[in-house]
Amino acid sequence: MLAVGEAAPDFEATTTQGTAFRLSAARGSPVVVYFFPKAFTGG
Secondary structure (H helix, E strand, O other), X not given: OOOOOOOOOOOEEEOOOOOEEEHHHXXXXXXXXXXXXXXXXXX
């Protein structure tokens, strides 16, 4: 778990448009990263 103010590790994910997004490409811009459980799973 990250501490408040700690930088998130770089990662790559696929956008809803099917393109790749790398967190490091947004360096210097405000970014909100939100993770949620997979649909229809407990939690």
